[in-house]
Amino acid sequence: MIMHIDNYIHQILTVRPIELRRHHLGERHYVLQNTHDFQSMCFWLAENNYDLCTAVATDERDSESHTFKIYLVFTGPGPDPDTNSQTSLSKSPSVENWAIEGGWIILEYPLNDPQNPTRYPSLQQHYPEIALWEKEVCDLFGIFPLDKSYHSLAGSLLHPENYTLENYDADSFPMRYDWKGLPSLVKDRELPDLPDLPDGMLIIPVGPIHAGIKSADRFDFFVAGEIIEKIQVRLGYKHRGVEKLFEDKSLKDGWKLAERICGDMSVAHSISYSNSVENLGDVEISRRSQYWRTLLLEMERLYNHIADIGLLIHDIAYDRISTHISILQEVAMQFNATLTGSRVLRGVCRPGGVFFHSGEPNLNEAWNTIKAIRDDFLELTSHVINNDACRDRLITTGVLPFETARQARGVIARSAGRLRYDARLQHPQGAYCDPQIGQMIRQTITSNDDLTRHTIQVTPDILRGDVFSRMMFRVAEIETACQIIEYCLKQIDTYSYEPLIISLDTALSQADHFTIGLGSAESWRGEVFYWLMKGPENTIWRCKVHDPSQNNWLIFPELVQRKKRPDKEDKYWEDVLADFPLDNKSCNNALAGSDL
């Protein structure tokens, strides 16, 4: 029995909330007035398996409410753990079932306490994945939860290299509407006092500049011999102030910036942005452009998973296979260029549909190329999967426990057993509403006795949360991506009479100032979520980008550290320092995507 929020809303709350029903089915928007309501609502949502999509903070002191505000977006309902449907997928208790479709719930909470205009009640105990957001909002807006101090949160985003806060300007919060200055320039790093370590333990700092072609982040390894006891991650080096740049851009042109937030997730970000604009204007685009968008998203998933697995095999030092896989990646990227003119599929997905500079491409030979890539790739990875030395390195390294996987998103969560974190099934948009595509997605993992149409079968026993399970899950996703591409190629032919792009100007100008639009897309890392608020004359007033890496960076230390095994007493999952590149590469968290 799935509980719906309408039946229980009056029983939870003391003050009746202001309901603003949206015209889409399943979407609800509630405005809460006091702290008690806020906390009881979040408690109820957490108990009933609702997942937190994003959290947004806005500065509305200039408008009628004269407060800061917090918006939380939840998705649900999740599968009920009491039903017996869980046993249909596997007999092990640590594999959840696939998601059931549900709508969005927006909670709006104005910070209207006159004694504490910049404090809000904290959500950490119910939704621990909000920790990075609290730090981000503290730096950008200056608001922080009631049970934490300002100094415990500040400085991580704007000044990651200042360990002391003496030269920190506490009044410069860039996202406030009346902010005029610049934050002070970062001074050269001052080393902190080293903590007292037990005998034999060392600290290895690996700074923002890494060996090889990598992004900038800092790790401090606390190492006992070779085993990693603890790791501290310091982010914020690639902060580019993207959310401030979105303000005052027109709704039509915001996709150009959205694509460049993260370069290897260009299609996912632009589709998510376009979905949010169309949600704002309540417009439905043609089916032909929906299938084009799905095709491009799956192609992006294909070339990125191939690249990922190739570099992972390079980290094991099996270069005979990884160079071949890099050739396949290159073939896939050149195929992208023949279709769209850009090797990373840029400039195509826009609000209103899909646009090709040099006309719509010819799709006659497309399936042959993709089939060739897929067959080659599966043959190459079968060498790695059946090789005992590779299996020895990959199995039981970087294990993510099932309990913590609730905070993660994307492939990392799904390969640890939490199969419900897939935005294509939780709130399908566009062509993912097609039940045939939904069925293909549910068949990435074999059920107990039913074999899928895949060449390499991935069973639920493999979903242990380690590097091998992530690699196998990516292999399975490559096969589903090829199946979905084949299906979309046929559907684009059948709907050849529909337009590729439509104009949204009239629909958008009818919407008021402060209307909210939500859009999501499932990229190869996880769910990308855009929260838009409209400004005057078809501009953006506030745009919040949620990248799945914001969730995944939080659980990354636990993945790497030494931890106790729940199934065997007095045994630990341990990682050697040489296994760290495998963990890092198998997770492949984005730094640029979440503006960190």
Added chain:
Amino acid sequence: MLDKEKTVKFRGFKFRSLQYFNLMFPLEHTRRYRSICIRHLDCGSCNACELELTALTNPIYDIGKYGFYFEASPRHADVLAMTGVFTRNLSSAANRTLQAMPIPRIISIGDCAIDGGLFKSSYAILPPHERPPQIQNAVVQIVAGCPPTPNDILDALFKLDMKSINK
């Protein structure tokens, strides 16, 4: 930038209009008098330029055969390949990397490294006229594009004239 259409047979399948062998550059242009050591510096890029830089090391483009190679330490480097807008948080790390080079030379790869790209007016980046003078004076070559294709990057690398730059 693609070649003219040709059919290439690879592992039994025919690929049409795909560039499997990179024969774009005539051999005279690629002749160097010494090999060049490149150090990559990420100053806040979106990772698309890095995808193209890693594509340079695959067997199709294969910068190794022209004498270029990627190196981990800036003290061995001849050239610093800089990608990304110059964020404030990474400015001190970038300064130290440049100080560690024997002769500072920078290739700016991508629109972001040249003038900030779409992020020009952001509070968190340093536009080119505000960057430290040692970084402004060390730029030797630029590659435009968002992201530039591997052939564009190779083009710029071949045009590096080490004799005139070397003081």
